[in-house]
Amino acid sequence: MSLQTDDLLTVQDVHVGFGEFTALDGAHLRIARGGITGMVGPNGAGKSTLFNVLGGQQAHQGGRVLFDGQDITHWSVHRRAQAGLTRTFQISREMGALTVLENLLLAAPRQPGEKLWHALLNTAAARQHEAQAMAQAQALLERVGLWRLAHERADSLSGGQKKLLELCRALMLKPRLVLLDEPAAGVNPVLVGEIADFIRSLQAEGMSFAIVEHNMDMIAALCDPVYVLAQGKVLTQGSFAQVSAHAQVVEAYLGGVA
Numbered sequence: 724m725s726l727q728t729d730d731l732l733t734v735q736d737v738h739v740g741f742g743e744f745t746a747l748d749g750a751h752l753r754i755a756r757g758g759i760t761g762m763v764g765p766n767g768a769g770k771s772t773l774f775n776v777l778g779g780q781q782a783h784q785g786g787r788v789l790f791d792g793q794d795i796t797h798w799s800v801h802r803r804a805q806a807g808l809t810r811t812f813q814i815s816r817e818m819g820a821l822t823v824l825e826n827l828l829l830a831a832p833r834q835p836g837e838k839l840w841h842a843l844l845n846t847a848a849a850r851q852h853e854a855q856a857m858a859q860a861q862a863l864l865e866r867v868g869l870w871r872l873a874h875e876r877a878d879s880l881s882g883g884q885k886k887l888l889e890l891c892r893a894l895m896l897k898p899r900l901v902l903l904d905e906p907a908a909g910v911n912p913v914l915v916g917e918i919a920d921f922i923r924s925l926q927a928e929g930m931s932f933a934i935v936e937h938n939m940d941m942i943a944a945l946c947d948p949v950y951v952l953a954q955g956k957v958l959t960q961g962s963f964a965q966v967s968a969h970a971q972v973v974e975a976y977l978g979g980v981a
């Protein structure tokens with residue numbers, strides 16, 4: 724697979740096995756700069772494993788991952804995030820007990836060279852960093868309509884509000900590419916529309932996305948191209964209309980019933 728100039732991220736021949744079981748079996752794909760790339764496929768196809776590989780949470784046995792032309796295969800999660808590649812995570816039980824605002828402040832990047840003693844001594848630099856993080860968090864929460872809930876516990880939010888908070892946590896790192904893991908799962912249709920609008924407005928500002936999602940309305944509305952994974956491989960890719968017309972996609976989703 725050749726590297727194209729508008730590729731922000733490429734996955735080349737990635738393999739992941741868990742014991743005897745092969746979760747990714749030579750996956751290849753490209754994520755375009757400035758685009759919203761969709762990833763769909765039946766349960767167990769390897770989508771989450773692929774996201775874990777891209778985010779640096781999952782080691783792989785073969786292949787490589789390039790981000791903006793650099794081989795990041797062996798980079799840590801932290802180094803990837805610093806380079807502008809990050810992903811959303813479900814709000815954990817521990818984070819759910821914190822407020823909405825605290826969730827964002829904890830996601831703020833550490834200052835280069837920041838040392839614990841700086842923070843302990845409450846230096847001017849630490850105070851300035853804190854003020855910047857606070858301003859950024861407030862701006863993000865205002866933008867998604869959650870500022871009025873800033874001091875509520877994160878686990879009191881609705882499913883859709885939690886998804887917006889997860890996305891805002893990722894945005895605190897000012898990423899170039901965000902991997903969105905099922906942004907529509909457990910979200911009512913009105914909020915699905917709001918989340919899609921927010922993603923589109925971030926794209927218009929130059930951000931790139933990859934989305935794993937079972938909600939085909941969201942994939943159809945946002946994503947081009949769409950990759951279809953099945954049994955750890957890319958089955959096909961193209962526009963939503965193209966992949967939906969692919970006979971094996973129908974087979975992969977409906978188990979040959981159609």
Ligand SMILES: Nc1ncnc2c1ncn2[C@@H]1O[C@H](COP(=O)(O)OP(=O)(O)OP(=O)(O)O)[C@@H](O)[C@H]1O
Nearest residue numbers: 741744745746764765766767768769770771772773
């Ligand atoms: N840590 C692990 N140990 C063993 N097997 C695993 C592990 N993680 C994933 N798997 C297996 O790898 C396969 C791919 O899982 P993965 O979660 O990537 O699929 P998915 O496409 O994201 O599915 P879903 O849509 O249900 O989330 C599954 O069969 C899963 O059981």
